[in-house]
Amino acid sequence: MGMGSASPRSRVHLSLVMFILVVLTCTVRTVAFAGMPVAGQPAPDFVLPGLLDAQTLSLKDLKGNVVLLNIWASWCTSCKDEMEDLLAVQEQYGPRGFSLVAVNIDNAPSSAVDFMKRFENRSKKKPGFILLYDRDKKVPKDYFQRGMPTSYLIDREGILRKTYPGSFSKSTLDTLKTAIEEALK
Amino acid sequence: MNRTVLCLGLLCLIALTGCAEKLIMVQPYEMEHFAQDKMRFTPLDARAAFEEHIYSIREASAGGSSGFQGGCGCR
Amino acid sequence: MSRKVLALFVACMLLPIWPVFAEKPRDGITYIFDLYLDNGNNRVIAPAVSLSKKLSDTFYLGTKVGVDAITSATKVSQPASPAAGGEDDSEGGNISLRVPVSLSLTYDRDDDTLTAGGYYSYERTYTGRSLFAAYTRRMNLNNTALGIGFSKSFDNWIPDHPLSTDRRSERSMDLTATQLLSPKMSVQFTYSALRSDGFLAQPTDQLVTPAFTAYAQYPDTRRGNAYAVRLVTLLNDPTSLHVNYRDYRDDWHIRSDTVNLELYRDISSSVVLGGRYRYYRQSKAYFAKDLALYTPGDPLIAVDYRMYAFQSNTVGVMAILKPSRSFLRRFDADKVKLKLSADVFTTSRHENIQYQYHTDRLTGMFTTIALEYDL
Numbered sequence: 168m169g170m171g172s173a174s175p176r177s178r179v180h181l182s183l184v185m186f187i188l189v190v191l192t193c194t195v196r197t198v199a200f201a202g203m204p205v206a207g208q209p210a211p212d213f214v215l216p217g218l219l220d221a222q223t224l225s226l227k228d229l230k231g232n233v234v235l236l237n238i239w240a241s242w243c244t245s246c247k248d249e250m251e252d253l254l255a256v257q258e259q260y261g262p263r264g265f266s267l268v269a270v271n272i273d274n275a276p277s278s279a280v281d282f283m284k285r286f287e288n289r290s291k292k293k294p295g296f297i298l299l300y301d302r303d304k305k306v307p308k309d310y311f312q313r314g315m316p317t318s319y320l321i322d323r324e325g326i327l328r329k330t331y332p333g334s335f336s337k338s339t340l341d342t343l344k345t346a347i348e349e350a351l352k
Numbered sequence: 353m354n355r356t357v358l359c360l361g362l363l364c365l366i367a368l369t370g371c372a373e374k375l376i377m378v379q380p381y382e383m384e385h386f387a388q389d390k391m392r393f394t395p396l397d398a399r400a401a402f403e404e405h406i407y408s409i410r411e412a413s414a415g416g417s418s419g420f421q422g423g424c425g426c427r
Numbered sequence: 428m429s430r431k432v433l434a435l436f437v438a439c440m441l442l443p444i445w446p447v448f449a450e451k452p453r454d455g456i457t458y459i460f461d462l463y464l465d466n467g468n469n470r471v472i473a474p475a476v477s478l479s480k481k482l483s484d485t486f487y488l489g490t491k492v493g494v495d496a497i498t499s500a501t502k503v504s505q506p507a508s509p510a511a512g513g514e515d516d517s518e519g520g521n522i523s524l525r526v527p528v529s530l531s532l533t534y535d536r537d538d539d540t541l542t543a544g545g546y547y548s549y550e551r552t553y554t555g556r557s558l559f560a561a562y563t564r565r566m567n568l569n570n571t572a573l574g575i576g577f578s579k580s581f582d583n584w585i586p587d588h589p590l591s592t593d594r595r596s597e598r599s600m601d602l603t604a605t606q607l608l609s610p611k612m613s614v615q616f617t618y619s620a621l622r623s624d625g626f627l628a629q630p631t632d633q634l635v636t637p638a639f640t641a642y643a644q645y646p647d648t649r650r651g652n653a654y655a656v657r658l659v660t661l662l663n664d665p666t667s668l669h670v671n672y673r674d675y676r677d678d679w680h681i682r683s684d685t686v687n688l689e690l691y692r693d694i695s696s697s698v699v700l701g702g703r704y705r706y707y708r709q710s711k712a713y714f715a716k717d718l719a720l721y722t723p724g725d726p727l728i729a730v731d732y733r734m735y736a737f738q739s740n741t742v743g744v745m746a747i748l749k750p751s752r753s754f755l756r757r758f759d760a761d762k763v764k765l766k767l768s769a770d771v772f773t774t775s776r777h778e779n780i781q782y783q784y785h786t787d788r789l790t791g792m793f794t795t796i797a798l799e800y801d802l
Contacts, residue, residue, distance in 0.1 A: 183575075183600070242387035243426035245451055247761070272381050278696070285761065307381035313568060315380045315426040333427050334451075336484045375567040375606065382610040383569070389747050389764075390667040390691035390699055393605075393615055393657050396745055398797035399768040402461045402473070406793050410772070412709055412733040413675035413683040415619025415653030418574060418603040419561060422613055422659070425569025427451050427537075 203311040210236070210319060210327040211309040215299040218271050218279060224299060226325065232266045233350040234321040235343075238307050240272050241279040245334035246316040250286060250294075252340055256347070257296045263351050264323070267296035272304050318343075322350045380425065387424035394421060452487040452535055454802040455479050459493070465791030467784035470498040475527075480802075487533040489544070495525040497550075525550035531559075538565045546580075552630075554583045557597075574603040586630040588642070595625035611661035619653040621677075632730040632783075639723045643730045645714070651677030665693035675709075681734070683709035691745070701745035703770070708738040718782060732779035732789075743770030762801035769794045 204211055214225040226234070237253060239246035250269075257267040271279045279300070287293060301307070310319060314332035320343070322328050329346055331339065378386075385391050394400035400417070408414055461473040475493030482488055499521055531544025540563045548555040561576035582595045598621070605615040624647060632643035655673040662668050669689040676682040684707070691701040714727035715734040729735070748765040773790040774780065781787050 183602075238381065240381070240384060242384045243424060244387075244453070245426045274384055282761070285759075289759075304381050307379070312379070312381050315383065315424060317380075338484070372567060376570050378568075378570055378607040378610050380568055383607075385611055385661050386607070386613065388667075389766075390693070390701070391613070391659055391661065393613075393659060393669075395689075395691060395699075395701070395747065396766045396768050396795065396797065398457070398459045398461070398766060399745070399770075399795040402463075402793060402795050403770065406463060406772075406791070407707075410733070410774070410789065410791070411683070411707055411739065412681050412712075413651075413653065413673070413685065413707075415599065415601070415621050415651065415675060416617050416655030416673040416685075417619075418601060418605075418615060418617045418655075419576065420563055420572055420574045420603050420605055420615070422572075422605060422607075422615075425565065427569075 204309075204319075204327050206327055206329055208327060209325050210234075210321045211306075212325075213270075213301075213306050213309065215270065215301050215306070218269075218276060218298040218300040219283065224268075224297060226268075226321070229266050229268070230325055231323050232264050233260070233323055233347060235265070235267045235347070236306075236310075236319040236321060237267060237269045237316060238272060238301075238310070238312055238318075239269055239316045241282045242273065243315045247282060247286075249316065249334040251290065252335055254290065254294055254296065256340075256344065257294075259344075260347055260351065261295055265347060265351065268299060269294075269296055270299045270301050270306050272301050272307060274302075276300050276302075320346055320350065383424040383426070386422055387426070392421045392423065393418070397421075452479060452481070452489075452533055454481050456800050456802060458798045460796040461793065462795075463791065463793045465789055466786050467789055467791075468499065469791075472496045472498075485534055485536045487535065489529075489531040489533060489542075491527075491529045493527050495527065495550075496522060497525060498522045523551055527555070539563070540565075552585050552587075554585065556581045561601075563603075570607045572603075572605040574601070574605075576601040576603075582625075584626055584630055588630070590626045590630055591644075591647070592626050595623070595627065597624075598622045613659050615655075615657045617653070617655040617657075619651075619655075621649075621651040621653070623649040628729075629731060634718060634721060634728055634730050636719070636721065641721070641723065641725075641728055643728050645712075645727060645729065645734075646679065649677055649679055651675060651681075667691045679712040679714070679734075681709055681712050683707065689745075691747075697749045697751050699747040701747075703741070703743045703745065705741040705743075705772075706738070707740075709736060711736045718779065730779065730783065732774070732777045732783065735777060735779055737777050737780075738775040739772055741770050741772035743768060759801075764799040766797040766799065767795070 210226060212226045214223055216223050235256070241247065253267055253269070257265070273279045283294065283298065316334055318331040320328040320331070328350055331343060335343060389395045404417060457477045459475040459477065461471070463469070463471040473493055473495040475491060477489070477491040479487060479489045525548055527546065527548035529544060529546040531542050533540060533542040541561070543560040546555065546557045546559070557578055557580035559576065559578035561574060563572055563574040565572045578599050580597045582597070584590060584593045584595060586593065600620045602618045603615060605613065607613045627647065627649055628643040628645040630642065634641050634643065653673055653675040655671065657669065657671045659667060659669050667690070669687070671685070671687040673685040675685070685705065687703065687705040689701055689703040691699055694700050712729060712734040715729040718730070721728055745768045746766070748767070750760055750763055750765070769792065771790070771792045774788050776787045780789055
């Protein structure tokens with residue numbers, strides 16, 4: 168049974184070179200999409216029902232508040248992990264005109280509702296933030312969401328201040344708090 | 353063989369260079385299914401490791417498996 | 428006599444043991460209990476604990492410690508020609524322990540994951556040591572992932588008779604490309620290059636004929652290549668299908684095809700059941716020939732059926748259980764998973780299997796139980 172004309176060693180070297188080339192090629196950063204909301208421009212509005220009740224809410228309704236829009240899902244472990252930190256942020260800044268709006272994008276809301284109930288039981292208090300449900304994933308589409316989860320800081324005038332792709336770590340949480348303080352001034 | 357691998361590789365490279373954006377076929381918010389165990393490449397890690405050992409002592413082949421398991425990419 | 432058979436559980440080639448994470452690595456502990464039985468009177472009971480610990484935002488430590496309790500009947504030496512009398516040295520029931528330990532450090536930041544580590548195992552007839560490193564880069568919003576892994580082992584036989592060399596080393600390189608094709612389908616391509624050097628036969632394999640007796644001897648290097656493709660697709664909301672194919676070939680002229688099909692289905696929110704079928708076939712090594720045809724002058728001798736053409740079939744069932752809160756109050760239901768599997772495989776008939784194990788085909792069963800808990 169023949170092994171082909173290339174020696175195994177040259178095939179390994181060739182594969183290695185190809186791999187490095189492909190990595191370098193794919194590392195080229197992708198450009199921004201047309202219509203993608205950018206810092207300094209108005210954040211796209213939305214009208215959504217609550218996750219736990221049918222009461223609808225729009226971004227416009229929150230004008231005058233500093234808003235942290237957090238897009239999450241119950242299937243996203245990092246999203247669930249950062250929920251406790253976000254609740255603490257809400258408790259810290261809520262009295263000063265800050266609203267955390269957590270938009271769930273599960274295909275079906277039941278597991279998100281289950282998670283929130285367990286979260287309430289564990290933290291032994293009602294989450295003091297706004298929970299909305301986006302069945303059609305309109306918010307992530309309008310915001311061109313580039314990672315799960317992603318949070319958007321929106322100021323009192325409804326202007327997008329900053330985008331935070333991925334879950335918060337200790338250091339990015341400090342950056343967020345500084346940005347909230349600034350927006351609340 | 354050498355030439356075939358090279359040609360295939362170059363084709364892939366051209367495709368990736370010109371179409372990196374086209375390789376985004378699933379948006380981050382559409383990855384719900386990939387978060388499920390049954391959509392991972394090896395849903396049962398322990399079985400994958402053990403059976404690889406079993407087959408390596410019962411058959412004369414190896415390789416072709418990968419540690420990368422897919423997932424929802426939630427980070 | 429037990430020394431003869433324990434090397435059975437020495438892996439042929441390096442196993443991929445590096446973890447690569449699609450999500451952030453997590454603090455977690457997994458308790459594993461593996462069991463293997465076959466009609467060649469081999470039994471392995473293998474409990475293990477695997478632990479992953481976050482050291483900082485970017486560094487993670489992983490470790491796995493296990494014990495394999497191997498019970499194995501001694502292989503039988505008998506003449507290749509049934510007409511001649513031979514020695515039957517079977518004993519059966521020898522128990523030995525093998526202790527595998529692995530340790531790895533993972534760096535994970537943004538789109539890059541780098542893991543490096545080592546593996547050590549000890550058993551009475553074999554010492555295994557290996558180092559491994561793997562790098563994965565995710566790109567295109569996690570739609571594409573490219574990975575590269577290297578491993579090298581520095582193993583030693585502890586034989587009961589002189590070998591041409593006690594050393595056995597293996598090197599492998601794996602290249603992987605993963606691509607999402609739709610919200611319900613992903614594909615993965617893997618290329619593996621494998622190289623082994625040293626004493627590559629089982630030191631215990633012995634050919635006994637009326638005319639002469641000889642130990643198995645293989646070439647002292649082996650180079651292999653494997654190409655694999657895996658496709659995972661969601662057939663409908665509760666059902667996923669996995670299709671894997673692997674083509675393997677090496678410079679001993681062994682060539683094999685492996686096809687694996689798996690189907691998983693959500694039975695409820697806390698139970699996933701699955702079934703699998705795997706087919707394997709291989710051709711023979713160029714130096715393998717009918718046992719009766721070997722002569723004392725043959726430099727290379729194969730006794731092991733794995734150097735000959737044969738097929739095998741495997742069927743199995745799997746279950747993934749996520750306990751509900753009412754079932755397991757003490758633990759957070761989100762953090763616990765129980766994964767179970769049971770598989771039965773059988774090879775085609777082969778005279779070398781008859782020679783080695785006194786049965787015309789090998790049939791075995793392996794089961795795994797893994798309890799995963801996020802810390």
